[in-house]
Structures are given as structure tokens and as C-alpha cells.
Amino acid sequence: MHTKTRPHLQSVLIPVDKTEHSERAVKFAARLVSPISPEITKKVTLIHIIAYSYLEKMASNIDIRFKNILESPLFKRILEQHVEKEVNPFLEEFAKIFKENKFSGELEKHISQGEPGKEIVTFAEKNNIESIIMGRRKRSHTAETLLGSCSHIVIHRAKKQNIFIVGQEVREEGCPVNKILVPVDGSRPSYRAVKEAAAIANCFPEGMVQVSIISVLDPIYLDQNSDEEKEVHKIIEKARQILKDEGLNDGQINSYLEFGDPGRTIARIADEEGFPLIMMGRTGKSGLREIVLGSVSTRVIHKVEKATVGLVPIKNGDFID
Helix, strand or coil: CCCCCCCCCCEEEEECCCCHHHHHHHHHHHHHHHHHCCCCCCEEEEEEEEEHHHHHHHHCCCCCCHHHHCCCHHHHHHHHHHHHHHHHHHHHHHHHHHHHCCCCCEEEEEEEEECHHHHHHHHHHHCCCCEEEECCCCCCHHHHHHHCCHHHHHHHHCCCCEEEECCCCCCCCCCCCCEEEEECCCCHHHHHHHHHHHHHHCCCCCCCCEEEEEEEECHHHCCCCCHHHHHHHHHHHHHHHHHHHCCCCHHHEEEEEEECCHHHHHHHHHHHCCCCEEEEECCCCCHHHHHHHCCHHHHHHHHCCCCEEEEECCCCCCCCC
């Protein structure tokens, strides 16, 4: 008998700051994991990183070289005051959101200093974090590449964690992920995303979550009954079978075969059809290679407006042949 896959949500890390993007991430996380705590989600950590750039700004009025500033008693007092007046209040507000959603696992607040992206990944590795849930400012891919966005760094350096980039809308009523869209292309990462979507769906009462498989072909194959189109039908059918093996019934499973640009098409359908969550596999390409070749997952993140994008870990010990 097939054993159902457990979702990678046992330990969750949520990077936060005093922004509406972080608040949306916290609301999404609280609504997702509270109903499944503590059986599945046992611990959530809210983490705030005080960036070096901000520390330098704080230190600009103190007559000490920055390399020695962190050890200065005066600066330590200034930092403590900043944490007490600016950081702790929004951490408490975010913790309250979990309490309001009746989260029954362990909730921890952590504050550290450094480069945010690197610190988040380091913390996740050291503390066996399974999923990172974070907000994202609306900015172009080019800006993120040049400026080094925190989410961009985390996506490319966190190899073992699910990463959820929370969209502009979070469902306030009912199941927070009542519909999950999963793009497939026949690759192992895309099939891992199918299994993760099924695992999340199985966290909720039977029939509450629908999972839709989507595959996108180049328009040149439209109405040609091509070998490529036949292969895509096989890929979709394999994905559907994975969902059935995980315990989903036919009424919970849908599928799409679309023609067009994959990133744009996936984002459009997710927003038009009201999918709260897109689950995608990651290929493990470097940031530079993605810039050159164009990653579908990256394009979806930057084109989608409302939906949250979940990226399935590259290394989770779960390969499907």
C-alpha cells in the first residue's frame, strides 16, 4: 500500500520586516499551517535580519570605525533601543496573527544581524527548516538581478527547503489553498512539485483542495496533433496518476494543456482562475544561468499578480523516475 507523502511543513521560517509584504506572508503562513499544527507543522520561526547597510546608517553618527562598531557599548545600547522600539512591536503583531488563527505549534521569534538573504539561508540550514515563506516587493526581474533582492538570493541558495513567495492576495475565508496549480514538463522537479501539492491537499479534509495540472506547449504545435503534443498528454497523465497514488480522487484533479509562453501562460491562468497557490519544481540553475536561459519559475514569480508561488526543494531525497 502506498504511503502518502508528508508535506515539507514541519518547521517553517518566515523572514519579516515592517512592511505589508511581510504581513501578507505571515497571514498566508498562519492560515496555511494553523489548521495542521501541531500534527504536521510543529514549529514556526519569525526571523528579522538587521541588515549591515542599516547598521552602517545607524552608526554614521558615532565616531568609531564601522568594523569596531558592533563591539561598542554605545552602539549596542542604540541597537537594543532600536529592537525594543521598532522591531519587537511588529514581531508581536505578527505573532498575534498566529494566535488569532489558533496555531498550536511552537512559535519562536529570532533577531540577528548581517546580509538578509545569506542569514536566512544559513539559519534555515542550521535549524533544519523545511519551508521558507516570504513576501516580495513588486519590482522587475532586472532590478532584482542588479540589486540582489532578498527573495532572489534565498531562491537560489536555499537548496533543501520549500520556498513560498507570497502573492498580492491571501484568501481570508475557507481553505487558504483551495486550488493548487502545478506546471509539469516531464522533469523530475515538476513531478516532485506534483507530490508536494498532493501532500498539502491531503492536509485538509477530503475534497476541500483541488489540484490542477498544467502543461504549456509552443504555439507552433497548435492543431498539428504533433509528437510533442502527444508527449505532453503522457506527461499530464503521469502527473494525474501521481495524484491518485497519493490518495486524491478524480473530482479533485483537473488538467490544462495550453499553448503560449510558459511563464506568462501559467501566471495568467493562475490569476484569472483564482488559484491561491502555484507549486513548481526547481531545476537548480545558477542565478546567472537563469538570466541567460530564462527560468519559467522566475518568470512566473514576476508575472503573477495574486497567487503565491511555491518552489519545491531540489534536494529532498524524493526522486521519481
